[in-house]
Amino acid sequence: MVCSKIFSGDLPELTEEIIQYFRKDISTLYSCILINRLWCRLAIPLLWEDPFPKKDPFSREYLKNQHFIEIYLSKLNEDVKTKLYEYGVNNNLISSNTLLFNYPSFIKYLNIDKILSSIRTWVDTVVGKNQGKLVNLIYKSLLEIFIENEGNLYSFEVDLSTSYSYYFNNIDLILQNPNLTYNIRNLTFRIHGYNPQNIIKLLKFLYSNCNSILSMGLNFPLYDIIRDRPLIEKCLTQIINSQHNLKKISFDLGTTLYNPFLSLKNSNCSNTLNIIIFYYIDFKDIISILQEVFDQLNVLESIHILYCHSLNSDFVQQIIKVNKPIKLRSLFMNEILHVESLQLLLEKFGDYLENFGFEYMSNEYNEPKRQLFKSIMEYCTKIRYFDSGKPYDNNIYLFIKNNQHNINYLTIGLDFIHSNYTDLSSILQNLGQVLPPKLEYLNLYLSFNNTSDLGIFLKNSQNTFIKELLIVFRYDISENILFYIKEYIMKKERVKYLAIISDDDDYELFSLKDEVNEFKLYNITVKKFSDLHFSSYSFINNFDE
Numbered sequence: 001m002v003c004s005k006i007f008s009g010d011l012p013e014l015t016e017e018i019i020q021y022f023r024k025d026i027s028t029l030y031s032c033i034l035i036n037r038l039w040c041r042l043a044i045p046l047l048w049e050d051p052f053p054k055k056d057p058f059s060r061e062y063l064k065n066q067h068f069i070e071i072y073l074s075k076l077n078e079d080v081k082t083k084l085y086e087y088g089v090n091n092n093l094i095s096s097n098t099l100l101f102n103y104p105s106f107i108k109y110l111n112i113d114k115i116l117s118s119i120r121t122w123v124d125t126v127v128g129k130n131q132g133k134l135v136n137l138i139y140k141s142l143l144e145i146f147i148e149n150e151g152n153l154y155s156f157e158v159d160l161s162t163s164y165s166y167y168f169n170n171i172d173l174i175l176q177n178p179n180l181t182y183n184i185r186n187l188t189f190r191i192h193g194y195n196p197q198n199i200i201k202l203l204k205f206l207y208s209n210c211n212s213i214l215s216m217g218l219n220f221p222l223y224d225i226i227r228d229r230p231l232i233e234k235c236l237t238q239i240i241n242s243q244h245n246l247k248k249i250s251f252d253l254g255t256t257l258y259n260p261f262l263s264l265k266n267s268n269c270s271n272t273l274n275i276i277i278f279y280y281i282d283f284k285d286i287i288s289i290l291q292e293v294f295d296q297l298n299v300l301e302s303i304h305i306l307y308c309h310s311l312n313s314d315f316v317q318q319i320i321k322v323n324k325p326i327k328l329r330s331l332f333m334n335e336i337l338h339v340e341s342l343q344l345l346l347e348k349f350g351d352y353l354e355n356f357g358f359e360y361m362s363n364e365y366n367e368p369k370r371q372l373f374k375s376i377m378e379y380c381t382k383i384r385y386f387d388s389g390k391p392y393d394n395n396i397y398l399f400i401k402n403n404q405h406n407i408n409y410l411t412i413g414l415d416f417i418h419s420n421y422t423d424l425s426s427i428l429q430n431l432g433q434v435l436p437p438k439l440e441y442l443n444l445y446l447s448f449n450n451t452s453d454l455g456i457f458l459k460n461s462q463n464t465f466i467k468e469l470l471i472v473f474r475y476d477i478s479e480n481i482l483f484y485i486k487e488y489i490m491k492k493e494r495v496k497y498l499a500i501i502s503d504d505d506d507y508e509l510f511s512l513k514d515e516v517n518e519f520k521l522y523n524i525t526v527k528k529f530s531d532l533h534f535s536s537y538s539f540i541n542n543f544d545e
Contacts, residue, residue: 050109113159203235304330334359350379357387432460458488
């Protein structure tokens with residue numbers, strides 16, 4: 001009875017609450033708009049809050065679905081449409097059809113890089129390449145549409161690559177219309193060496209107008225900006241200090257750290273900030289202030305360290321001496337500088353550690369890695385996400401066996417070509433016997449000529465259900481891999497989503513429509529590898545909320 005009332009629209013408040021659960025499930029939202037008018041009215045805003053593609057705007061799938069840009073352009077005034085026609089845009093694409101909804105008003109997520117990529121791809125498709133002025137006109141026009149229709153952003157990402165640097169001039173539109181961004185909760189900067197004056201103007205604007213940010217990501221190396229570097233650092237510091245509700249901050253990819261990090265010490269967010277992510281950061285410039293900053297952050301809980309440099313004894317001593325009860329949740333490494341210090345770090349924080357991994361390391365790290373693994377197995381008993389890097393002995397087998405009740409996400413790279421075949425063969429075969437009964441995610445990077453070990457692994461792991469299985473392989477062994485996948489995965493219906501790709505991108509299962517349809521008969525959805533794959537950084541940034 002309750003279900004029938006919900007679908008008929010008799011319980012609109014409950015219906016709206018239910019649809020909110022589908023916010024990121026695009027296919028389900030499309031189904032919702034077909035149920036009735038109420039469901040359509042509730043689902044449409046969610047579909048249009050972030051319409052620009054999150055993955056590969058140059059893929060065939062995206063090229064088939066560009067209609068959202070044309071819907072936006074149909075809202076333009078006739079003078080702008082005339083300019084588009086002069087550039088060669090077919091007037092049938094942006095005719096003034098009556099729209100059922102005010103789509104531009106629903107915009108919540110704006111990533112400058114994504115919007116420019118989408119526009120450029122659309123222009124390349126409908127007009128032709130090398131149309132920079134047309135791309136710029138459409139980009140400016142879309143910003144004006146969002147502003148005129150009272151768009152109110154939740155997330156703002158300034159993510160610019162070199163090819164888009166001159167589009168940054170349109171930032172004045174945002175500066176002159178603060179209502180678009182005044183309510184942002186998520187702010188991300190990824191800027192490398194652009195016009196410093198424009199950057200400074202934007203930073204000052206955000207400092208003055210955006211004071212309710214919950215999450216902030218800074219990818220802001222200042223190597224190429226010497227003269228204006230102090231002023232840019234000052235602006236970054238002011239933005240951080242002005243926040244009263246900041247809960248998470250991420251320092252990424254070479255961001256100049258000292259002043260922005262030190263600003264956390266006496267900032268307004270000292271009683272709200274509880275998550276800090278360091279991603280490819282060199283700690284050498286802030287080791288001396290780590291303890292004093294951490295000790296002033298009253299509710300700091302989670303620290304995530306991903307592939308950072310200078311993880312030496314001085315760094316470890318600073319972290320260990322922190323008086324506040326901080327928790328090291330993630331540790332991913334691409335070098336091992338001082339094994340004994342890292343062992344102390346694991347001894348102190350291992351009980352909190354949930355995400356751990358090695359990047360592919362050269363053979364010089366084999367022995368330190370083996371020593372470190374002893375501490376990992378002894379102290380780290382709550383690992384949920386594990387990236388093995390390139391394992392070289394059965395430690396990985398034992399580690400997964402000891403943590404099989406916690407591990408849900410697993411990435412393993414096995415290079416049989418450049419390593420001891422016997423050891424890696426044993427790892428892969430034994431691995432199938434110790435996998436948990438259920439995995440959310442298993443990503444296998446396999447490099448071999450003989451696929452029989454994969455067959456043994458799949459056979460031994462028949463008691464494990466894997467929600468998302470990804471396989472990357474080398475050499476022309478696709479037929480053998482597919483044989484074992486069908487025998488032990490497809491026929492047993494042990495996977496929900498599957499992606500298989502060669503490391504040179506010459507082969508991808510998703511492109512083989514007959515095979516895709518065959519898997520569908522067994523309730524297995526074959527997807528593009530890029531749609532399923534995620535990095536350790538995206539996993540942590542999206543899941544640790």
